[in-house]
Amino acid sequence: MNSNLTAKTNRRVQTEIAVACYGIRIGIQSNHSLILDRLPDYLPPQWKFSPSPIVDISYSIIFDEPEPASAASGHYLLYEGSTKLAQTVDPNEVLETLESNLHFLVASKARRKLFVHAGVIGWRGRAIIIPGYSLSGKTTLVESLVRAGATYYSDEYAVLDGQGRVHPYPKSLSIRQQSGKRPKKCPVESIGGLRGRRPIPVGLIVMTKYQPKARWQPRVLSPGQALLEVLDNTVLARIRSKFALAVLQHIVLSAQTIKSKRAEAQDVVKVLLSYL
């Protein structure tokens, strides 16, 4: 670690916490109590305070106050170890950057689980997973499915175990606002939804993305084609390729995979739920 940063950080840190999530121990420290007060909203689901002071990775959020006579506003610095990840005047932005890093950290370090970028809901005891990267519209579709009565599992990752069952990763939904505004964090309960509590088998895989005025024309993919599509959204596909192939084989053989562009999410909700 950079010794200057260590000295600077240690001198200025007021509070620090250690949390554990999916077996990873994470330390977060800050000199700004407001940041740490807001932190729980930005931690990965199922986090717990860690009793051990030993951590696998540490983050620091430093609020750099301006000189009293200066007209400049203060800014926030986010570090992972000694690596600067962000510098911004906006506390929301620094927390969102931390949140994004923490999700990815969990996805890449968790053992015995495979993380696929996907929205996930439960319906009649089985899961519909909607693989896709950011901006593919998966959160919007998940939100519409939950409003129609489906159980919320995730708008970020399908967390798959060795048997191909999907586990809940129920972070707050990141619902995008009008262009230019940052996504709004909505606990699923705020839209009348329920969180999934137990792992369930995958019943349907939906490869889709939003396109205005697109017609919903689903075609069924073969299991092998489906595996490639899901692999393309798998976080550690290159590093844990053997595990990924074995897990994905389970889900593509037990679930049907359909692919189509879609227009408005509400227009396809009933159709998707009717598959299960």
Next chain:
Amino acid sequence: MEPKARNDNILIQKVGAEVVIYDRERHVAHNLSQPAAFVWQHCDGQTTIGELATLLEEELHHPVDEEFIWLVLDQLQNNWLLREAVKQPGDERRISRRQATKNLGQAALMLVAPIVVSIVVPTPAMAQSSVACGQSVPCGW
């Protein structure tokens, strides 16, 4: 020389009648359709093109001519799934799938398309970034 399947530095995952192959050198994943998987699995360096056609014919219960076998081999070769290059003797023209499958029955046609589909497997960094669509081929909508 008869075609021989590459077996070094790859992972093989059977998916029903198809086979997904992960190329650990190039970080490319391929899905072989049922006929392509069958041909690839029988490329042992001893089985001739004619024998491959006969074996596939028995598997599909449909006539298969050697042109189709050459098409499959062409695609396997282009994706580094054969140990050494094989060349169709006497005829340098590249055959199209349409030409190669013109003698197959309707049921068999459903099995042969597409023969090999590939993606470049994303790095963790790619997987973290805001990519709206997959990195590679099967993104066709």
